Amino acid sequence: xxxxxxxxxxxxxxxxxxxxxxxxxxxxxxxxxxxxxxxxxxxxxxxxxxxxxxxxxxxxxxxxxxxxxxxxxxxxxxxxxxxxxxxxxxxxxxxxxxxxxxxxxxxxxxxxxxxxxxxxxxxxxxxxxxxxxxx
Amino acid sequence: xxxxxxxxxxxxxxxxxxxxxxxxxxxxxxxxxxxxxxxxxxxxxxxxxxxxxxxxxxxxxxxxxxxxxxxxxxxxxxxxxxxxxxxxxxxxxxxxxxxxxxxxxxxxxxxxxxxxxxxxxxxxxxxxxxxxxxxxxxxxxxxxxxxxxxxxxxxxxxxxxxxxxxxxxxxxxxxxxxxxxxxxxxxxxxxxxxxxxxxxxxxxxxxxxxxxxxxxxxxxxxxxxxxxxxxxxxxxxxxxxxxxxxxxxxxxxxxxxxxxxxxxxxxxxxxxxxxxxxxxxxxxxxxxxxxxxxxxxxxxxxxxxxxxxxxxxxxxxxxxxxxxxxxxxxxxxxxxxxxxxxxxxxxxxxxxxxxxxxxxxxxxxxxxxxxxxxxxxxxxxxxxxxxxxxxxxxxxxxx
Numbered sequence: 154x155x156x157x158x159x160x161x162x163x164x165x166x167x168x169x170x171x172x173x174x175x176x177x178x179x180x181x182x183x184x185x186x187x188x189x190x191x192x193x194x195x196x197x198x199x200x201x202x203x204x205x206x207x208x209x210x211x212x213x214x215x216x217x218x219x220x221x222x223x224x225x226x227x228x229x230x231x232x233x234x235x236x237x238x239x240x241x242x243x244x245x246x247x248x249x250x251x252x253x254x255x256x257x258x259x260x261x262x263x264x265x266x267x268x269x270x271x272x273x274x275x276x277x278x279x280x281x282x283x284x285x286x287x288x
Numbered sequence: 289x290x291x292x293x294x295x296x297x298x299x300x301x302x303x304x305x306x307x308x309x310x311x312x313x314x315x316x317x318x319x320x321x322x323x324x325x326x327x328x329x330x331x332x333x334x335x336x337x338x339x340x341x342x343x344x345x346x347x348x349x350x351x352x353x354x355x356x357x358x359x360x361x362x363x364x365x366x367x368x369x370x371x372x373x374x375x376x377x378x379x380x381x382x383x384x385x386x387x388x389x390x391x392x393x394x395x396x397x398x399x400x401x402x403x404x405x406x407x408x409x410x411x412x413x414x415x416x417x418x419x420x421x422x423x424x425x426x427x428x429x430x431x432x433x434x435x436x437x438x439x440x441x442x443x444x445x446x447x448x449x450x451x452x453x454x455x456x457x458x459x460x461x462x463x464x465x466x467x468x469x470x471x472x473x474x475x476x477x478x479x480x481x482x483x484x485x486x487x488x489x490x491x492x493x494x495x496x497x498x499x500x501x502x503x504x505x506x507x508x509x510x511x512x513x514x515x516x517x518x519x520x521x522x523x524x525x526x527x528x529x530x531x532x533x534x535x536x537x538x539x540x541x542x543x544x545x546x547x548x549x550x551x552x553x554x555x556x557x558x559x560x561x562x563x564x565x566x567x568x569x570x571x572x573x574x575x576x577x578x579x580x581x582x583x584x585x586x587x588x589x590x591x592x593x594x595x596x597x598x599x600x601x602x603x604x605x606x607x608x609x610x611x612x613x614x615x616x617x618x619x620x621x622x623x624x625x626x627x628x629x630x631x632x633x634x635x636x637x638x639x640x641x642x643x644x645x646x647x648x649x650x651x652x653x654x655x656x657x658x659x660x661x662x663x664x665x666x667x668x669x670x671x672x673x674x675x676x677x678x679x680x681x682x683x684x685x686x687x
Contacts, residue, residue, distance in 0.1 A: 249444075250443065250444045251443065251444070251473060252441070252442030252443070252444065252472070252473075252631065253442055253472075253473055253631065253635070257442075257631065258629075258632045258635060259632060261628070262628030262629045262631075263628075265628045266624055266625065266628055269624060270624075
């Protein structure tokens with residue numbers, strides 16, 4: 154049976170996933186509902202990001218119980234999914250017309266930062282596992 | 289193993305020690321680069337604001353004197369409108385000391401369907417304008433036809449290149465470059481187009497003014513003072529000869545912002561220097577302690593044949609590698625947090641904020657990396673010399 158260990162990268166990725174999922178709902182949420190109760194475009198981008206964050210969190214939880222080779226596979230997937238998550242607000246799903254609104258000034262930058270951090274941490278994890286395997 | 293690879297082996301061999309030094313190096317480069325980027329962006333924003341104002345004096349209706357400030361119109365893009373008779377232009381043209389005059393008309397849209405705020409509409413006369421067109425020419429070199437609009441950088445460009453105001457579609461001729469001011473949220477058109485918009489607004493019951501002007505209406509007149517004439521004197525002359533108007537000097541509009549900017553810049557500068565000095569001090573102390581702990585390691589290397597110079601190079605090599613890595617990480621984090629959030633920073637500070645060009649940013653990156661490596665060298669230089677001079681025999685006997 155291959156040795157399982159929890160590394161600092163596992164912990165950091167979990168924090169990033171929590172930030173993406175819960176942070177998007179409670180902290181860097183986009184514009185609220187309109188007076189008539191309907192939602193603006195950015196609301197749907199928020200929902201997709203929260204779903205992506207939940208998926209990240211679930212996979213991060215799996216990382217604590219699997220071997221290094223499976224972790225490496227998960228990290229490779231994280232790199233691709235984090236790029237897609239970064240493209241959701243403003244590219245894949247339109248946001249509000251004015252770039253001075255909350256969805257542009259708060260939600261999109263926060264999602265960009267967290268996605269890049271996830272991509273970088275996952276890349277470091279992949280590189281370390283390749284180097285360990287070679288040595 | 290080669291001696292040249294020893295710095296890398298030592299760094300990877302004691303991860304705890306290396307991460308401690310790396311963290312301080314990251315904080316150092318983050319504070320230097322982040323502080324410099326914010327300061328340069330504030331300065332660029334103020335220069336952009338002064339360039340956009342263009343005119344020496346802005347003549348507005350007397351009742352609108354409190355609505356006209358660089359902060360409300362150019363910085364925060366406040367949706368405002370006020371009017372006076374077009375006859376004001378004729379009266380101003382008779383005043384001595386005025387080189388150029390150009391009227392502008394302000395209007396604003398209703399709350400658009402997709403968002404909860406309205407847009408500032410600014411109409412200008414392409415034949416006489418000297419404030420908006422020099423800036424517009426950077427992005428749009430064609431002729432602005434009636435019915436065409438130019439949108440600021442923060443107004444989303446739709447796929448069909450049209451925007452709907454007052455139940456009519458208007459063709460987007462171009463999107464303008466970012467200025468870091470409230471003008472990024474505005475829409476520009478020639479005066480005829482704005483008048484068509486006003487008619488369209490009137491048709492759908494959007495009432496924007498009770499007053500009617502038989503000879504046409506404008507919101508403001510941009511005035512350029514001729515060379516050799518004092519701006520204050522011309523402004524006073526305008527106040528006396530053109531009734532029910534207020535002559536607002538551009539310099540007085542920007543001086544408030546300039547002094548706020550100076551205060552904010554001072555605070556950021558002082559904080560950056562304090563963090564830099566603290567980090568450098570801590571780096572020197574921690575490096576000395578770590579190198580002191582490794583006396584036996586270096587003594588063994590000396591016994592194995594390494595010269596004093598090689599030991600010095602080993603210590604400096606480790607320091608350079610760690611600080612280079614820390615510098616890159618610190619700069620990456622600073623760019624990651626400042627560039628995406630620059631709109632939020634602008635709103636929070638309440639001052640014009642324009643990120644510098646890519647060339648300047650690259651120069652700043654190189655300078656910060658150099659400074660980071662230099663700080664590392666300074667931190668380890670004294671300790672490296674001390675350890676190289678120490679007597680090998682004494683150290684080995686002590687163990």
